[in-house]
Amino acid sequence: MSTAQARQADWWGTTAVCVDYGNRRALDQVTFHAPPGQVSAVVGGDGAGRTTLLRCLGGALAAGAGVVRRPARRDIGYLPAGSGTYPDLTVAENLAFRAAAYQIPAATAGERITGYLDRAGLLAARDRLAGRLSGGMRQKLGVIAAMLHRPALLVLDEPTTGIDPVSRADLWSLIARAAADGAAVVIATSYLDEAERASHVLVLDTGRELAVGTPDQIVARMPGSLRASDARPPGAAGLRSWRRDGRWRVWDPGGTTSGDGQPVRPDLQDAVTVAILAGELAGDDGAPDGLPGARHVTEGCDE
Amino acid sequence: MWAMIVKEFRQLRRDRRTLAMMIVLPVLLLVVFGYAASFDVSAIPTVVAGPFAAQTQLHAPFELVRSAPAQREAWARAQLRDGKAAVAVVSGSKPVVLIDGSQLFTARAALTALETAARRSPAAATPEVRVLYNPGLKTSDIMIPGLAGVVLVFVGIIITSLGVVRERQTGTLEQLAVMPLRPRDVFLGKIVPYFAVASVDLAIVLGVGVALFGVPFRGSYAVFALGALLFLFVTLGLGVLISSVSENQGQAIQLSIMFTLPQVLLSGLIFPLSSIAPGVRWISYLLPLTYFNQISRGVMLRAEPIGPLWQPLLFLALLGLIVMSLAMLRFRSYLSPAGPAGRRGGKTPAPAAATAAAGTGPAGSR
Numbered sequence: 043m044s045t046a047q048a049r050q051a052d053w054w055g056t057t058a059v060c061v062d063y064g065n066r067r068a069l070d071q072v073t074f075h076a077p078p079g080q081v082s083a084v085v086g087g088d089g090a091g092r093t094t095l096l097r098c099l100g101g102a103l104a105a106g107a108g109v110v111r112r113p114a115r116r117d118i119g120y121l122p123a124g125s126g127t128y129p130d131l132t133v134a135e136n137l138a139f140r141a142a143a144y145q146i147p148a149a150t151a152g153e154r155i156t157g158y159l160d161r162a163g164l165l166a167a168r169d170r171l172a173g174r175l176s177g178g179m180r181q182k183l184g185v186i187a188a189m190l191h192r193p194a195l196l197v198l199d200e201p202t203t204g205i206d207p208v209s210r211a212d213l214w215s216l217i218a219r220a221a222a223d224g225a226a227v228v229i230a231t232s233y234l235d236e237a238e239r240a241s242h243v244l245v246l247d248t249g250r251e252l253a254v255g256t257p258d259q260i261v262a263r264m265p266g267s268l269r270a271s272d273a274r275p276p277g278a279a280g281l282r283s284w285r286r287d288g289r290w291r292v293w294d295p296g297g298t299t300s301g302d303g304q305p306v307r308p309d310l311q312d313a314v315t316v317a318i319l320a321g322e323l324a325g326d327d328g329a330p331d332g333l334p335g336a337r338h339v340t341e342g343c344d345e
Numbered sequence: 346m347w348a349m350i351v352k353e354f355r356q357l358r359r360d361r362r363t364l365a366m367m368i369v370l371p372v373l374l375l376v377v378f379g380y381a382a383s384f385d386v387s388a389i390p391t392v393v394a395g396p397f398a399a400q401t402q403l404h405a406p407f408e409l410v411r412s413a414p415a416q417r418e419a420w421a422r423a424q425l426r427d428g429k430a431a432v433a434v435v436s437g438s439k440p441v442v443l444i445d446g447s448q449l450f451t452a453r454a455a456l457t458a459l460e461t462a463a464r465r466s467p468a469a470a471t472p473e474v475r476v477l478y479n480p481g482l483k484t485s486d487i488m489i490p491g492l493a494g495v496v497l498v499f500v501g502i503i504i505t506s507l508g509v510v511r512e513r514q515t516g517t518l519e520q521l522a523v524m525p526l527r528p529r530d531v532f533l534g535k536i537v538p539y540f541a542v543a544s545v546d547l548a549i550v551l552g553v554g555v556a557l558f559g560v561p562f563r564g565s566y567a568v569f570a571l572g573a574l575l576f577l578f579v580t581l582g583l584g585v586l587i588s589s590v591s592e593n594q595g596q597a598i599q600l601s602i603m604f605t606l607p608q609v610l611l612s613g614l615i616f617p618l619s620s621i622a623p624g625v626r627w628i629s630y631l632l633p634l635t636y637f638n639q640i641s642r643g644v645m646l647r648a649e650p651i652g653p654l655w656q657p658l659l660f661l662a663l664l665g666l667i668v669m670s671l672a673m674l675r676f677r678s679y680l681s682p683a684g685p686a687g688r689r690g691g692k693t694p695a696p697a698a699a700t701a702a703a704g705t706g707p708a709g710s711r
Contacts (some may be wrong), residue, residue, distance in 0.1 A: 101523045116521060120520065122516055122520060124515070125516075126519070126520040128515065143524050143525065143526055144524070225637060295502075
């Protein structure tokens with residue numbers, strides 16, 4: 043399949059993928075489709091399985107079961123959880139190595155490298171060792187290196203974690219550019235405000251899908267009702283609460299509209315928090331799936 | 346301080362390899378090297394030529410390996426050159442004893458034994474003694490060809506293992522695994538620079554040895570280069586193997602030392618192989634430096650041609666083949682997508698379930 047053909051694929055992603063690390067199931071029947079030309083986000087808490095899913099997509103990890111649909115290696119750009127760059131090579135040398143490995147013609151590579159470095163604000167640092175860059179600069183270098191060959195599938199594992207807002211903006215400019223160029227971009231992030239920019243979002247928790255869809259769909263499918271209160275609500279049966287923006291969010295799975303506080307319109311952050319709480323409730327009840335919108339699977343990986 | 350001590354013990358307990366090295370290795374090394382550390386030569390392989398070869402009697406430590414009455418001095422010299430004996434006696438009206446000076450300790454033992462015999466039997470005809478290949482019995486002449494091998498061991502094993510394991514530590518190995526590079530290309534790309542550096546190192550060591558210490562280089566450069574090439578293959582392969590079983594550079598160094606130290610002490614570089622206890626000597630024949638020593642001393646000091654060196658060359662080639670194959674296999678699995686550790690009976694879907702387009706496929710396909 044040529045790169046042009048790869049860009050015309052309907053989606054890249056996984057179908058009912060399972061991955062085990064020893065006796066621990068890291069991914070359990072996860073289905074996630076990333077369409078070309080769009081940014082798709084994978085969110086979830088620590089140990090949710092985001093990195094495992096992205097490693098499967100990027101080709102760094104073989105799934106135990108299920109289908110991984112990805113283009114040929116030359117059409118995949120992958121940024122691992124680190125920056126994936128060589129600290130003892132300069133910015134320019136790192137990118138030159140990547141260009142040579144992907145057999146990008148020298149003139150094209152030079153043009154792209156200059157363009158991307160300029161866009162990311164790294165042009166002045168092109169002769170600096172990658173190991174001497176700040177964390178944000180190194181992440182930007184990693185993203186540029188991953189997208190240098192204009193891949194059909196760009197997989198970025200937490201590219202913006204731990205970096206300043208300005209660098210995040212630069213990185214999102216690069217990511218948006220890659221999507222605009224036709225790549226299916228999959229990004230793992232722990233920042234839900236970033237996930238809201240994505241066209242598709244997958245919420246994972248302990249290796250299972252909690253919610254999947256567009257940010258609006260995930261918010262719309264949120265069960266129950268949500269209120270905001272200045273004081274922590276008394277521990278009423280069935281209520282769950284958490285702190286946000288200096289106030290208390292109170293979720294009532296039963297969906298009653300009465301109670302302390304004002305009703306609030308949930309956003310993605312609320313919906314994801316509720317999805318995780320709903321998953322916990324379902325676990326408490328012994329139910330297999332507790333959230334509308336999650337893909338209900340009936341066949342296990344063990345079969 | 347107590348908290349620090351407890352923390353260190355906890356870390357040490359979890360680093361099983363270091364713990365094993367600290368406890369087991371010293372005992373093991375003491376036993377092995379205790380048996381190896383001996384300069385005493387109890388047997389000197391000797392050939393006898395000339396018309397009175399049959400009548401010539403040898404006394405300990407000289408041990409007859411061949412008697413050839415029809416042969417003369419040229420044959421005896423060839424026997425020494427080809428490493429088939431350390432001493433050659435050419436019988437005749439004026440007997441001559443030829444001693445291979447490239448086997449330093451054996452040569453010294455032979456000279457001592459001859460002097461002792463002369464003192465015991467002053468009436469007997471004193472043979473003419475000639476020390477060949479290293480007439481001055483200079484230590485540098487026999488050490489520098491072997492030290493060239495030690496340099497190659499250091500570069501080949503230690504530096505290579507660090508270079509490869511560094512990729513794992515910086516996380517770039519996973520990046521390489523998903524790039525459109527064949528494992529063979531990555532493997533060769535990793536070792537060729539070390540091969541080049543080791544070759545330059547070798548040339549420098551030999552150049553300095555010849556220029557500064559006056560070590561002779563009497564044999565064929567091509568034969569020496571062939572031996573060095575095969576030896577480098579083994580050491581570079583060992584470096585990659587070590588790196589593939591090491592989690593970090595510290596572990597790689599530990600393992601490298603475990604492979605390097607025995608080579609220095611058991612290869613015949615310092616202690617003569619014949620002086621090493623048989624229970625330990627078999628280890629020597631598993632070490633590539635043992636064979637490189639034979640080649641480098643043979644070529645440099647005795648101008649030994651390729652023919653008699655077929656054995657060490659063959660062993661190096663076999664070791665290289667085994668080690669490189671293992672290293673390549675390990676490296677290939679290193680660069681393959683990591684499989685889940687426990688599949689719990691998970692089944693890969695039938696091909697029909699996977700998208701049939703090129704570049705896609707069942708889980709784990711590349």
